[in-house]
Amino acid sequence: MEYHTLNKVIIEDRFSKQLTPIKSFLKDQGLEFDKNVEYTVAIYDGEKVIGTGSFDNKVLKCIAIDKNYRGMGISNKILSDLINEEYRRGNSHLFIYTKPKNYSIFNDLGFYKIEEVENKVILLENRSDGIEKFLQKISKRRINGKIVSALVMNCNPFTLGHKYLIEKASKESDIVHVFIVWEDKSEFPNDIRYKLVKKGIEHLDNVILHKGEDYIISSATFPSYFIKDKSEVSSIHSLLDVKIFGEYIAPVLGINKRYIGDEPLSNVTKNYNEVMKKTLPHYGVDVIEVHRICKDGEIISASNVRSLIKENKFDEIRNLVPDVTYEFLISDSAKLIINNIKNS
Structure with missing residues (x-):
């Protein structure tokens, strides 16, 4: 034919x-x-x-x-x-998530392996040196220390909870690397999230802020169309992301601790935390789980802030976010974001 x-x-x-x-x-x-x-x-x-x-x-x-x-x-x-x-x-710069058995097909078409969860998923990119170039770039910001910690955050938007966790890691570490999830699937665009965090932590001289780019995988873009057992999706996504962090990112920056907030609300995030605690020690990275701070008996969360935006309760928001976030929210620059949240 x-x-x-x-x-x-x-x-x-x-x-x-x-x-x-x-x-x-x-x-x-x-x-x-x-x-x-x-x-x-x-x-x-x-x-x-x-x-x-x-x-x-x-x-x-x-x-x-x-x-x-x-x-x-x-x-x-x-x-x-x-x-x-x-x-x-x-x-x-393109990516494919597929079953490991399909690797040879896509490799013949110019895609190269980044990481794999055995018998479940393999992540490929169309550059043979893609992740190596990313590692070369972030390696230029390596500063050696006895305790070198990391946090990965979305900050949608940046809250007092995020600020507290970063400050705690800063006090307990020589160097802290903070990675902002870069996939633009959040209500607050990646460049806005990055700028708010950068401004909000400028008083911490041992914290280095990074754009997560393509190698910090968000659950928003992790595809599950080829995974039959949907109950496995969260664990598979978490393990793939954690393996990339442990195999590539942690060694190049000398990271030996990763800070996370505990998660009593979201089962997906709670599962991700459990995968980190089980997996990262094999890469020489200890996981430090910190109790999240509360306001009026409720955990401070970005999702709660977005709900209050939807309800137009900005007086309540002021108690949950740093000044830099609140000032942005009441500025003209935030009007489109706020309207999108209210209309969603």
Whole structure:
């Protein structure tokens, strides 16, 4: 069968009815359609879907070929289409999460392994030296010390709870590295979150602030379409992220402690903490779990701040966030963010 006898369909509306047969096709392949995709290419033989692929931001996903059409170069055609469209949108550094058994397929197409959770997931990127360049960059900010600690935070937005945890680590460490999750899936954009934290910790001279870039994995972008047992998703995501931190980031900066806040509210975060406590000591990193601070008997959390924004209760917010965050929230620069939260 020649490739030119087949038809290609492009879909850029995640609510399009054109996605219905693609979802059915993926289900037949033992996969699910990821609801967050923003671009999909499907190959049809007549009325029948025989291959598809999608992406969400810089992550390629939902790639599958009918077993009767494999070996015809269709996966290469689909991947080329996705990559070309990513490049057109300005995304040149791309990632794929897939089953480990698919590694050779994507490696032949120019993707390289970063890390793997055995028999569950493998993370690939389209640069053979991608993570090495990231490590070279952050290594320039290494300062040796007896106790070198790290925190990974989203700060959506930066609260007094975040500030307390960073200050505690600062008091108990020689050097502290703070990584801000960089994937832009939060109500507060990554550059705003970074600036608020930077301003809020400028009094701490032993704290080094980093942009997490592509190697601090957010649960918001971790795909689960190929994981059958959904109860495993949180643990698999957590283990992949923690292994990248322990294998790559901790050694290059000499990190030997990681501070975390305890989590009585979110089962996902609580599970992530348990994975860290179990895994990171194998990399020589002790996990320090700190009780989160409260206000009026309630834990200070970014989600609570966002709820108060939605309810327009800024007097209550003032008691939960540093001055830098409150000043931003009442400024003109925050109006769009606040309106989006209120209308969500």
